Amino acid sequence: MQQENDVGGIGIVGGGIVGLSCALAMLDRGRDVTLFERAADYNAASWGNAGHIAVEQVAPLASPAALRSAPSRLFGIGGALALPPSMIGRWLPFVLRLAGASTPGRFAAGTTALTPLLAGAMPAWRDLAAAIGMPDLLREDGHIVIWDTPATARRGRERWSRTAIGTARIIDAEPGMLQRLGTLTEHVGGAIRFTGSGQIADLRRLAITLEAAVVARGGRIVRQDVRLIETAGRIAVxxxxxxxxxxxxxxxxxxxxxxxxxxxxxxAERGYHVRARADRWPADLPPVVFEDRSMIVSRYADCVQAASFVELGDPDAPPDPRKWERLEHHIRTLGLPIAGPYDRWMGARPTLPDYLPAIGRSARHANLIYAFGHQHLGLTLAPVTAQLVAALMLGQTPSIPLDPFDLHRFGNTGRHP
Known part of the structure; x- marks a missing residue:
């Protein structure tokens, strides 16, 4: 017999980290779940990212400071921001909306909205790691930020001192930790260490474990493309x-x-990474951010990965090999203990112009819930998003106000346009 607030079958479209986390949350609440995911190669952004649990990123990237610095961050002059001319039809409307979302007032409102969401991220990850029997997948060793020169280090430290970082804290990076990077110490102009942040130790093992946990709880994973249709005022698969x-x-x-x-x-905010065997990279070193180069290096179980770039455009366009070449150049010039051959990857982060996710229930179709657009924070926010989605699906009040994340902010209402 169903409980009073019970629901029938739930269909989750998308089997990345957010979709799988939501599936487990609903299965653990006794619901019937079918998850639809067309790919089985673990090549999506969920499984190719930096593995960083970024609880410090409570300040949205849509900000007055980001707009001012954009020209100096363009790929053509050595930066990490790429606006491919061939994809101007994709990124120009987005950039105009981004500019509108980057006013001081909207930036402050976005920071207020993200703060409780990110405060719940690490506790939710602990719960999820325990629920799937893999607590060792979650490492809570913080991360390191390094600058090339004393001048950029002074500016970077000052900027971080003025930036909201939520539950994270900043301390001096221990000299012994930097020395484990060997020749890199010759290039360090300054470094800090964040505490309170974390890392997933092995993204591939996380993906496999989450899928196995869904199936073990009675969920179904269907490998196919799906189409949503409207019928009798409801959405159907x-x-x-x-x-x-x-x-x-x-x-x-x-x-x-x-x-x-x-x-x-x-x-599609496309990011690039290169991976190599982790023969010489210290196994216990947390993620290292090379801020002057907009690059983060993470050690996983059997490989080390360097990741970078914000390339706005078409998710299905061919990758730009120059991005990988620049990553490999950074590795060489920094003297990192990483040696090829490299595996190269490109994936698309789902980004909305205010850099807030879309989490909520449709005002037009009551049986439609959504959870996407987490930009750089998909891995970080997946488990806490799942808790909020579970509350919505069960007719309960979510623990965090969701109005800032509702799609109505883009003009969606209860009426057809």
Missing amino acids: AGHDIDQVLVAAGVRSRALLEPLGYRVPMI
Whole structure:
């Protein structure tokens, strides 16, 4: 017999870190779950990111400071921001919306909205890691930020001292930790260490473990593309008997929802990484951010990865090999203890112009829930997002106000446009 607030079958579209976390949250509450994920190669942004649990990033990237610094961060002059001319039709409307979302007032409101979300991120990760029987996947060793010169270190320290960092804290980086990087110590102009942040020790093992946990709890994973349709004022997954639908398909969420009349001004924010065997990189070293080069290096179980770049455009466009070449150049010039051959990867972060996620229930279709657009924070926020989504699906009040994350901020209302 169903409980009073019980629901029928739940269909989750998207099997990345957000979708899988939501599936487990609902299965652990006794619900019937079918998860739809077309890919089985673990090549999406969920499994190719820096592995960093970034609880310090409570200040949205849509900000007056980011707008002012954008020209100096362009790829053509050595920076990490790429606006490919061939994709101007994609990124120009997004950039105009980004500018509108970067006023001091909206930046302050975004920081206020993200602060409680990120405060709950690490506790939610602890709960999830314990629930899947893999507490060793979560490392809470913080991360290191390094600058090339004393001048950029002074500016960087001063900027971080003025930046909201939520539950994280900043201390001096221990000299012994830097010395474990060997020749790199010759290039360090300054360094700090964040405490309170963390890392996933092995993204591939996380993906496999989460999928296995979904199946072990009675959930189903269906490997196929899906189409959403509207019928009798509700949203359905074509060809499947589903009562509630959760869209958690990352950058693909836009293509799923816009045919139904929703405005989703999301762009593919493409990132690049290179990976190599971790023969010489210290196994116990937390993620290292080389801030002057906009690069983060993470050690996983059997490999070390360097990641960078914000390339706005088409998720399906061919990758730009120059990005990988620059990453490999940084590795060489810094003297990092990393040697090729390299595996190269490119993936698309789902980013909305105010750099806040979309989490909520549709005002037009009561059986439609959404959770996407987490930009650089998908891995960080997946478990806490799952807790909020579970509350929505069960008709409960979420622990964090969700109005700042509602799609109505982009003009979606309870009426058809």
